[in-house]
Amino acid sequence: MQPIIIAGGGIGGLATAMGLAQKGIPSIVLERAAELGEIGAGIQLGPNAFHAFDYLGVGDAARAMAVYIDSLRLMDAMTGNEITRIPLDDAFRTRFRNPYAVVHRGDLHGVFLRACREHDLVDLRTNSGVASYAQDGATVTVTLLDGSVVSGRALIGADGLWSNVRKQLVGDGAPRVSGHTTYRSVIPTEEMPEDLRWNAATLWAGPKCHIVHYPLSGWKLFNLVVTYHNDAAEPVAGKPVSHDEVRRGFEHISPVAQQIIEKGKDWKLWVLCDRDPITNWVDGRVALLGDAAHPMLQYFAQGACMAMEDAVALSHSIAATPDDLEGALDSYQSMRRLRTARVQLQSREIGQHVYHPAGAHAELRNAVMRAKSATDWYDTIDWLYGSTGLEGAVSAETRRR
Secondary structure (H helix, E strand, O other): OOOOEEEOOHHHHHHHHHHHHHOOOOOOEEOOOOOOOOOEEEEEOOOOHHHHHOOOOHHHHHHHHOEEEEEEHHHHHHHOOEEEEOOOOOOOOOOOOOOOEEEEEHHHHHHHHHHHHOOOOOEOOOOOOOOEEEOOOEEEEEOOOOEEEEEEEEEEEOOOOOOOOHHHOOOHHHHHHHEEEEEEEEEEEEHHHHHHOOOOEEEEOOOEEEEEEEHHHOEEEEEEEEEEOOOOOOEEEEEEEHHHHHHHOOOOOOHHHHHHHHHHOOEEEEEEEEEEOOOOOEEOOOEEEEOOOOOHHHOOHHHHHHHHHHHHHHHHHHOOOOOHHHHHHHHHHHHHHHHHHHHHHHHHHHHHHHOOHHHHHHHHHHHHOOOOOOHHHHHHHHHHHHHOOOOOOOOOHHHHO
């Protein structure tokens, strides 16, 4: 059987390779970098991520490296007071059939990388960035950046925000720059202020800024992510910055929130980008996946989760109609397009209207959110965690109840 080519060896690309492997379908993963790995720090995993882990064959390994937090906490960065708390206890797990957890991005990537390396149906190739593709109705031929070619039954563009596959397929230019700048740091747990070492994913919301922190790697580390709406005009990724630069966006918030920034070290900067949802990301035997298809801001903590859901939907669709790949890719897109568009657009909205408001707008936010019970919150987020749109793909047997 001719393999399916996957452009990109990040979480989405490797998850896709594992999804196909579970169905007996071989793949070639083409990664531009010289080594397979992930930069960044922590990410959050909702229950929908765990549904995907089980389907993709990495459920036990993913659960073993996750940190299971007790709650999602929203704090007022101006007053230092708690606004609301969403418990992630047995009632949450029962409602959504899986837990909520936090992990280091590198640890999660490592789970998929080990699984791919151990599977005979996955061929991992580095120094193999995809430049372009051509197709003849039965085969897709990929031209790499070095001029060499690779052929397969189909091509899945999982090559991220600046995808070359998307550039050819959609041709919609550069991503949209949000004007929000995020600074990331990871510190040893003992350096986190003792009174803030909460077993929670905590967000401090302030005017044009917010701070997020939570434990990682078996409580050995704390992830710090601070975001400032400073109208940055150009995309930047992973640039080292000084402590003073980070401080400048947070001088107006309360001292208790500022102390989190003071503990950070080796800060790196990202200017956040996304794109508007599109109606089509399929071209014959070529399809986009993850950030290449639907890049989103970080505010729903769903980027990796959506990529893994994509991988489930794609592998299910291809296995369901193996002799009609074009139809399978159309089916995959139909399963994913509206759900991912909703996450893209609502991520923008909560960044603007929940995390960053000031004055009366912030007071109204606090009053509305404080009035909600745990059940109210579960009802609010049910569309995201309670239904993945993959119920036809993920059988009861593959779910961890």
